[in-house]
Amino acid sequence: MAINWFKYSAPSTFYGLAGKLIPYFAWPAALLFAYGLYIGFFVAPTDATQSEAYRIIFLHVPASILSMFIYLIMAGYAALGLIFNTRLSSMMAQALAPTGALFAFVSLWSGALWGKPMWGAWWVWDARLTSELILLFLYLGYIALHASIEDTRRADRASALLAIVGSVNVPIIYFSVKWWNTLHQGATIKMTGTSMHVAMQQAMFLVLVACWLYVIAVALARVRSIILEREANTQWVKELKEVQQ
Amino acid sequence: MTARQKRLAFIVAGLVLVAAAVGLVLFALKNNVSLYFTPTQVANKEAPQGRSFRIGGLVEVGSVSREKDGLTVRFNITDTAKVMPVIYKGILPDLFKEGKGVVAQGKIEADNVFHADEVLAKHDENYMPPEAADALKKAEAAKAAATPISSGSSAEYPVAK
Numbered sequence: 279m280a281i282n283w284f285k286y287s288a289p290s291t292f293y294g295l296a297g298k299l300i301p302y303f304a305w306p307a308a309l310l311f312a313y314g315l316y317i318g319f320f321v322a323p324t325d326a327t328q329s330e331a332y333r334i335i336f337l338h339v340p341a342s343i344l345s346m347f348i349y350l351i352m353a354g355y356a357a358l359g360l361i362f363n364t365r366l367s368s369m370m371a372q373a374l375a376p377t378g379a380l381f382a383f384v385s386l387w388s389g390a391l392w393g394k395p396m397w398g399a400w401w402v403w404d405a406r407l408t409s410e411l412i413l414l415f416l417y418l419g420y421i422a423l424h425a426s427i428e429d430t431r432r433a434d435r436a437s438a439l440l441a442i443v444g445s446v447n448v449p450i451i452y453f454s455v456k457w458w459n460t461l462h463q464g465a466t467i468k469m470t471g472t473s474m475h476v477a478m479q480q481a482m483f484l485v486l487v488a489c490w491l492y493v494i495a496v497a498l499a500r501v502r503s504i505i506l507e508r509e510a511n512t513q514w515v516k517e518l519k520e521v522q523q
Numbered sequence: 524m525t526a527r528q529k530r531l532a533f534i535v536a537g538l539v540l541v542a543a544a545v546g547l548v549l550f551a552l553k554n555n556v557s558l559y560f561t562p563t564q565v566a567n568k569e570a571p572q573g574r575s576f577r578i579g580g581l582v583e584v585g586s587v588s589r590e591k592d593g594l595t596v597r598f599n600i601t602d603t604a605k606v607m608p609v610i611y612k613g614i615l616p617d618l619f620k621e622g623k624g625v626v627a628q629g630k631i632e633a634d635n636v637f638h639a640d641e642v643l644a645k646h647d648e649n650y651m652p653p654e655a656a657d658a659l660k661k662a663e664a665a666k667a668a669a670t671p672i673s674s675g676s677s678a679e680y681p682v683a684k
Contacts, residue, residue: 326652327618335650395617398642402643405557442534443538443541459579463647466650475650478650
C-alpha cells in the first residue's frame with residue numbers, strides 16, 4: 279500500500295503526527311546523551327597531549343557538526359518552500375533556525391573554553407572560527423528577518439533567500455582548516471578514517487546521535503506551535519481539544 | 524518551463540553565481556585569510572615588512588632556551604625548510620613543546636629576530652591515550668634505529684605550499 283506523503287505535508291495532519299512522534303525522539307535523545315557523556319567522562323582514556331581538557335570535544339564536535347548540518351537542512355526546507363510553495367516546508371525551516379543558532383553558539387562557546395587552556399587564547403580570527411561566527415550571525419539574521427516582516431508568507435520568501443545564499447558558508451567552514459593556515463587543527467574524522475581512540479570515538483558518536491534526536495524532537499515541538507500560530511483562524515484548530523480548554 | 528521549474532532554475536543559478544563570487548573573493552584574499560605565514564614565506568619576503576604579523580610552524584627540537592630572568596624565552600620556528608629565531612617574554616601555553624605546533628604574533632626587528640608579543644600553541648587532530656603515544660614513540664625510535672638514513676621530521680604539521 280502506497281503512503282500518501284502529500285497528506286502529511288498538510289499542516290493540519292502533520293500537527294497530530296508531530297505530536298505523536300516527539301516522545302520517540304526525545305526519550306532516546308535523553309538516554310543516549312547520558313550514556314554518551316558517561317562513556318566520555320568515565321570510560322574514555324585521558325589524552326596524551328591535552329590530558330583531561332580534551333573531553334570538551336564530546337560537546338564541541340557534535341555541536342559544531344550539527345550547527346553546519348542544521349543550516350543545510352534549514353536552507354533545503356526554505357528552498358522547498360520557495361520552489362513548491364509548500365507551507366509546511368517554510369514552517370520547518372523557521373522551526374530549525376533557533377536550534378541551529380543554539381548549536382552554533384555552543385560550538386563557539388565550548389571552543390573558547392577549550393582554546394584558552396590549550397592554545398592560550400579565547401579567540402583568534404582564524405578562518406575556522408570566523409566562518410563559524412558568520413554562521414551564528416546568519417542564523418540570527420534569518421530569525422530577525424523572519425520576525426521583522428508581518429506577513430508570514432512574505433517573511434518565508436525573504437528569509438528563504440537569505441538561508442539559501444548563506445549556505446555557501448557551510449563548505450567554507452568545513453574546508454577552512456584545509457584551505458588556509460589556521461590555529462584550529464585539521465579534521466579528526468576523515469574519509470580515510472579517524473585519528474582517535476575507539477572509546478573517544480564512541481562517546482563523540484553517541485552524543486552526536488543524541489543531539490541529532492534532540493534537534494528532531496525540538497523542531498517538531500516548535501513546528502507544532504508555529505502551525506497553531508499561523509492557522510489560528512481555521513476551523514480545525516478551533517476544534518482541537520487543547521485549544522478549546 | 525513551469526513556474527516551479529523557473530524558480531528552481533533561478534535558485535540554482537543564483538547559488539552557483541554567489542558561490543563563484545565568494546570563491547573568487549576568498550582566493551584573492553588568500554594571504555589575508557590565512558592566520559599566519561610560514562618561515563619559508565617570510566624568507567621569500569611574502570610576509571609584511573616592518574609591521575606586526577603572525578608566524579607559524581614547529582618549535583625546532585633543541586632550540587628552546589630560557590634567559591636568566593626566567594621569563595624571556597628564545598626558540599626557533601621551523602617549517603622543516605626554513606628557520607626563524609624568536610624571542611618572547613611572557614608565559615607560554617601549556618602545550619608549548621619542542622617539535623609541536625606554535626603560532627607567534629610579533630615583528631622582525633633590526634637584529635633579524637622575531638620579537639613575539641603573543642605565543643599560541645597549535646595542537647594536532649590526533650587523540651590517543653598516553654600508553655598509545657608511548658608505543659608510537661617507541662615504534663618510531665625502533666624504525667629510526669633500523670634505518671640509519673634520517674628521513675627528516677615527519678610531516679605531521681600542515682605546511683603551506
